[in-house]
Amino acid sequence: MPTWQQLRDVKLSEYTDAADGWGKVSSRANADKDRVDNGMFAKIHDTQKGEAASRAGGDVQQLSRNYQYLHTECGLIRTALNGLAAELAAPQKKLKQALEDAENLKFTVNADGTVTYPTQSSVLAPGNNTAHDGAPIPYLPGKAEGIGSADANKGKAEDIAQRIGDAVREAAEIDGRYAGVLRKLKAEPGLTVSDETLVDAAKDTKAMQDAAGKYADDDKIPHGKSPKENADWWNGLTQEQRDEYATLYPASVGSLDGLPSSVRDDANRMVFAETRAQIQTDLNKPAPNQYIPNPSGSYPAVVVSPEYREWQKNQETLKNQLKGIESIQARFDATGKEGLPEAYLLGYDKNGIGRAIIANGNPDTADHTAVYVPGTTTNLNDFDDNISRMTETWLETQKWAPGEKVSTITWFGYEAPHSIAPDAMQKGWAHDGSPKLLQFMDGLETVQGGADKSHTTIIGHSYGSTVVGDASNRGHLAADDIVAVGSPGMLTGKAEDLDVDKGHVWSEAAWNDVVPAGGKVAGLGGYTWGVETWNGIPFNAGYVQTVPSDELFGAHRMDVDTSGHSDYWTRDSESLKNQSKVVAGAYDKVNED
Amino acid sequence: MALNAKWQEIIGEQPAAMSLAGLPAPEGGGGGDLKADVGPWHSAGNTAGELRTSTSNSVTDLDTANEGVTGSTAGFDSSAALTEILGTWKTRVSAVRDECGRLEGALKAAGRDFGEREEDTRQKVAAEGARQSGPSDQPGQKKEG
Numbered sequence: 001m002p003t004w005q006q007l008r009d010v011k012l013s014e015y016t017d018a019a020d021g022w023g024k025v026s027s028r029a030n031a032d033k034d035r036v037d038n039g040m041f042a043k044i045h046d047t048q049k050g051e052a053a054s055r056a057g058g059d060v061q062q063l064s065r066n067y068q069y070l071h072t073e074c075g076l077i078r079t080a081l082n083g084l085a086a087e088l089a090a091p092q093k094k095l096k097q098a099l100e101d102a103e104n105l106k107f108t109v110n111a112d113g114t115v116t117y118p119t120q121s122s123v124l125a126p127g128n129n130t131a132h133d134g135a136p137i138p139y140l141p142g143k144a145e146g147i148g149s150a151d152a153n154k155g156k157a158e159d160i161a162q163r164i165g166d167a168v169r170e171a172a173e174i175d176g177r178y179a180g181v182l183r184k185l186k187a188e189p190g191l192t193v194s195d196e197t198l199v200d201a202a203k204d205t206k207a208m209q210d211a212a213g214k215y216a217d218d219d220k221i222p223h224g225k226s227p228k229e230n231a232d233w234w235n236g237l238t239q240e241q242r243d244e245y246a247t248l249y250p251a252s253v254g255s256l257d258g259l260p261s262s263v264r265d266d267a268n269r270m271v272f273a274e275t276r277a278q279i280q281t282d283l284n285k286p287a288p289n290q291y292i293p294n295p296s297g298s299y300p301a302v303v304v305s306p307e308y309r310e311w312q313k314n315q316e317t318l319k320n321q322l323k324g325i326e327s328i329q330a331r332f333d334a335t336g337k338e339g340l341p342e343a344y345l346l347g348y349d350k351n352g353i354g355r356a357i358i359a360n361g362n363p364d365t366a367d368h369t370a371v372y373v374p375g376t377t378t379n380l381n382d383f384d385d386n387i388s389r390m391t392e393t394w395l396e397t398q399k400w401a402p403g404e405k406v407s408t409i410t411w412f413g414y415e416a417p418h419s420i421a422p423d424a425m426q427k428g429w430a431h432d433g434s435p436k437l438l439q440f441m442d443g444l445e446t447v448q449g450g451a452d453k454s455h456t457t458i459i460g461h462s463y464g465s466t467v468v469g470d471a472s473n474r475g476h477l478a479a480d481d482i483v484a485v486g487s488p489g490m491l492t493g494k495a496e497d498l499d500v501d502k503g504h505v506w507s508e509a510a511w512n513d514v515v516p517a518g519g520k521v522a523g524l525g526g527y528t529w530g531v532e533t534w535n536g537i538p539f540n541a542g543y544v545q546t547v548p549s550d551e552l553f554g555a556h557r558m559d560v561d562t563s564g565h566s567d568y569w570t571r572d573s574e575s576l577k578n579q580s581k582v583v584a585g586a587y588d589k590v591n592e593d
Numbered sequence: 594m595a596l597n598a599k600w601q602e603i604i605g606e607q608p609a610a611m612s613l614a615g616l617p618a619p620e621g622g623g624g625g626d627l628k629a630d631v632g633p634w635h636s637a638g639n640t641a642g643e644l645r646t647s648t649s650n651s652v653t654d655l656d657t658a659n660e661g662v663t664g665s666t667a668g669f670d671s672s673a674a675l676t677e678i679l680g681t682w683k684t685r686v687s688a689v690r691d692e693c694g695r696l697e698g699a700l701k702a703a704g705r706d707f708g709e710r711e712e713d714t715r716q717k718v719a720a721e722g723a724r725q726s727g728p729s730d731q732p733g734q735k736k737e738g
Contacts, residue, residue, distance in 0.1 A: 006668030014665045018675070021658015025651040025686065032644050039640040043633040044700070052703055059696060060637070063644075066689045070651075074682065077675075084671050179670035186678045187685035191692055 001172040004113050004164050007095050012085040019081035020240075022074045027243060029070035030266055034342075036064040042336025065193040065273070072201050072270055075247030076208045077185050082244070083215035084178040088171055095167035098160050107157055113164050117157035121150045131157035133165030181211040198277035205274075208248060216241075218249050227258030227443035234259050254347070257443025261344045261364050268345040275350055276325045283318045287311055321350045324380030328356060331387050339398075340391055347413055354380025357440070358387060359409040360394040364447045366407035368397065369454045370583040371444070371479075373437060375462025375486075376424040378416040386410050389569040393459075393583060396576050400584035407454075408583070413440055417463055424463050425522035427470070427491065434471035441471075441478040457481040457583045462515055462565065465490055465548065466524050472499040480504060481582050484548035484555065486565045488519020493528030493546050495554040506556045506582050506590075508575055509549035513565045516547045528552065551593075558582075559591040634704025638697050645693035651686050655679065 002010070041064065045057040102109050108116040115131045131154065184204050188197050209218065222233050234242065234256075246253045246267050253259065254267035288307040294300060328345065335342050340360065347357035363369050370393055374386045390408040397406045414433030417423035441458070448454045458479045460468035469490025471477050477499040483506045484490060492498060495505035509516050519525055525545040532540040533551045546553040561574035568575040574591065581589045659679050666672040 001670075002668035009665075009667070010669060011665035014662045015671075018658045018662050021654045024654050024658075025682075028647060028651055032647055035640055035644060040637040040696075040700075043637045043640075052707075056634075056637075056696075056700060056703065059692075059699075063689070063692060063696065066685075066692075070686065070689070077678070077682075080671075081675070175669050175671050179674040182671055182674035182678060187681035189681070189684065191688050 002168065002175060003111075004095060004109070004168050005111070007088075007092055007168055007171045008099065010088065010092065012088055012092065015081045015085035015088075019078045019085070022078040022081065023240060023243060026071050026073075026075035026078055026247065029067040029074065033064055033067035033071060036060060036067060037332070038335060038342050041333070042342075045333065045336070062191060062193065066191060068270065068273055069193045069197065069201065071266075072247060073185055073187070073204065075243060076204055077182065078240075079208060079212055079216060079244045079248055080178055080182050080185070082240075083212035084174065086215050087174045087178075091167040091170040091174070094170070095164060098163035098167065101156075102160050105153070105156060105160075107153075107160065109160070109164065113161065113168065115157040115161040115164070117153040119151050120153040123150050129154065129157075131161045133158075133161040133163075177211050181207050195277035195280045198274050199281050202274040202278065205248065205250070212248065216244055216248055218252060221245060221249060221252045222256070223252075227439065227446040230256045230258035230443075231446050234263075254345075257439050258446040259443075260447055261346060261359060261362055264346050265344040268348050272325070272328065272345060272348050275348075276322075276329075279318050279321050279325065279350070283315065283322070320379075320381035321354070324350065324354050324356065324383055327380070327383040327387060328358065330384070331358060331391070334391070338395060340394065341407075346409070350380070353378070353416065353418065354383075354412075355414075356380055356383065356412050357409065358390070359407050360391055361405065361407035363407040363409060363444055363454070365405055366448070366454050367404040368401055368406045368583055368585060369444065369448075369456045370397070370406075370408040370459055371411050371441065371456070372409065372459045372461065373411055373414075373464030373467050374416060375460075375464040375466075376417040376420055378412055378464075380412070383412070385566070386412060389461075392569045392571055392576060393580055396571075396580035397583045400581050400586040400589065404584075406583070411437065411440060413437065414467060420518075424488070425524075427466070427524065429463065430466045430470040430491065430524075433467040434474050437467055437471045438475050438477060442476075445478040451478060455480050455585050457483060459483040459485060459579060459583075460487065460490075461485045461568070463488060463524075466519075469498065469526075473497075481506065483508070483579055483582055485568050485579070486510070486513045486515045487548045488515050488522060489525030489545075489547040491524060491526055493526030493553070495548070497526070503556070505548070505554070506558055506579075507548040507553070508558050508560050508568055508579065510560050510563050510565070510568070510575075512563055515565050516549045519547050520545050556590065557593040559593075632704075634700050634707065638700035638704060641693045641697035641700055645690055645697060648686060648690040648693055652683060652690060655683055655686060 041057060041060045044053055044060070099109060102115060106118070110116060110130070113133065116128050117131060119125070119127050119129060129151065181204075184200075184207055188194075222230050225233075237245070242263070246263060247270075250267035250270040254264045254271060256264065288311050289305055290308045291302040292305040294303045328348070331343050332345075334340055342361070344359040344362060345357070346359055347355055349355040370390070372386075372390050372393070378386060387410055390410045394406055394408040397408065413436050415429060416433075417426070417429045423429065441456070444454075444456065445451055456479045458468050458477070458481070460466070460483070462485070465484040465487035466489060468477075468482060468484070469492050472482070472490070473492060479500060481504045482498055482500050485508045487507065487509070490498070496502055498505050523545070525547040527543055527545050529543050530541070530546075530552045531538045532544055532546075536551070544552070548555045549557065551557070558578040559574050560568070560578075562568055562570050567573070568579070570576060578590050578592070581587070659675065663672050663676060
C-alpha cells in the first residue's frame, strides 16, 4: 500500500510509457501473425507434399499461435497499465489539492498523514495540535470534530487529513485491483500455446474487463447502432484506444458492422481460438459415473445416472461445435492453395445452429463483392459446402475479372430454418433474418467507402433467396445484382420490384430442383397479374404466384447444367460460370434463355 | 518434444514431429511422395528471418518500456506485479524470436535439400543467358524467393 508521499511522487507517465511498449509488442505480434499465416504457412503447406511440409506446417502453426497469444496478453497488459495510470490520476490530484490547502494554511502534513495545525482561538492557549483522518460516528468523517470547537483550525485540519487518507485508500484500492489482474498475466514458459493457456487467456480478458471497467467499459462500444454510427465511433478513437477495445472486447468489436474487415477478423479470430480451446478442454473432461444404483431399489439394480445423460448430451453439442470450428479452420489453412486469398472471419458464434461470416479476400478494397446467403438447414456443424461454394465462386470469378480484386463472402448471419417442413414453409425466418442482412450489406458499403466503390452481388440460395427478397422489400438493399439460386420464392411477384436496377436480377434453377415448386406450395413466392408462360407458350393467366425461375417473374434465367438443389457451384459447371460472370459484372458473357 | 506432442493433440493436427532438424535427408528417406518444388521454402525461411528481427525488437521494447518504472513508482504493488510478469514475457518473446531463427535455418536448409537453390541458380543462369543474347529484359523470369 502506497504512502501519501509515494502517491504524491508516483510518476504516472512511467505507466503509460510502459503501456506504449506493451502495446507495440501486441500490435507487432498481430501483424506478425498475419505474416506467418500468409507468408509462411500458406506457402509451404500446400506447395509441398510429404512429411517435411506437415512437420514444418505444425511448427509454423505453433508460431502463429504464439503471436496470437502475445497479441492478446501483451495487449491486456497495455490496457492494465493505461487503466492504472488513468485511475490513479484522480486520487493523486485529490491528494495534491489537500497538500496545497495545508500549505496555504501553514499546516504541516506529517509522515503518517496526520496534519499538525496551530491553534486559532481567543479562548484556548496558543500551541499546536494534530488532526487524524476519520471521525467518530455520528459526526461526518473528518469534518465533524471541528464543528463547534473553540479552535477554528481544527475542522480545516481534519478535513485535510481526511482527504489525504481518502486519496491514499482510493489509490490502494486501484493499485491492488490492477496488481491482482497483472499478476494473472504471466507468460507460460516454453513455446507451447496449450488449450489451457488459451482458456486462461479468455479468463484474463474477462478479469481485465472487470478490473479496467472504469477505464474502458463495454458500454462505450456502440450496440444496436447503424454501421455508419459504428464507423464514426471507431474513427473517433485513437489507434491505442482501438487496440484496447479490440483486445479487451474482441467479441463486441468483431461483430460491429461498419468496422474495417481486418479489425473484425483479428478480433473474431481471438474469440474463435479461445472458443476452440474451451470446447476441447470441455470435451476432455472425464465422464461422470455412468451407472448408479436404482433409486427405487427394484429391478434393474442399476440405472444410467442423470449426470451421465447430461454429460452425454453436452458431448454431443461440443462435438458439433467442434465440427464447425474445423470447417472454418480448414478454410484458414487453405489460404494460398490454388491461389486462394486470405480469409476474413467477420462473424462467429458457436451457439445454437451457429453463425459464421467468412470472406475470401478483403471486401473493403474489392472491386467485385459477392455475398452468399445460405438456406434451410444451414448449420455450422455441416458447413464445408457453404464455405467451398464461395471459394469456388472466388476462383471462377477471377477468370472473368482479370486484374480486379474480388471478395466472396459466405454470410451465415441469421437463424436459417431448421427443416424444410414445417420451418422453411414459413416467412418468419426471413423476417428475422433480413434486417441482419440489410445491416451487414450496409456495413460493407460503409467500409468500402460508398455504393460506387464495389460492384456487389447478393446470391441467395434456396430459403436464402427468400431472405434476400424480404430484405429488398423491407429497406434499402446495398447491392447491384441479385442472383436467386434454386429459389422457393422471394416474397415478391416481379423481378423489377426488387431493390436493384432493372435487368439486374438473375435466376438459376435446375430442371429437377424441386424447391421452386415447393416454395409455391408454401406461398413464399409473390403474386402478380400476368400471363404465365413456359418456353414462351402461355398456359395460365390471372393473379398468379411467381418464383424467380418463372418466365413471368422477369429475371434473367441463366443456363444451368447441374442437377438437383445443391450442385450449382460445381467446379467448371455452366451454373457456376454464369453466377461468376454476374459477380464479375461480365453480363454480356452470361448464357441465358 | 512432449509439449509439442501435447499441443498437436490439442489442436487436432495430425501428429508430426516438431523439429525440422530431425528431418531425414531427402536422398535418405524422402520417398517419391516428397514433392518439394522451387521457392516456397526459401521464401518462408526469409519470412522467418524477418520475423526474428521483428520479434527481437519486441524484446528490446519490453526492456526499454519498463525501464524506470520501479524507481518512479515506489510503493505501488502494481509495479512489483509488473516486474514479476515482465521476466516471464521476456523469456517467452525471446523463445519466439529464437524459434524464428531456428525456423529460418531449418526451412532454408530444407529448401536447399529439396534442390531449391539449384533450381534457383539454374533459372538465374538461364535468365542471364537470355539477357545477354537479347537486348530486351526478360520480364517472364520468376523469382520465387
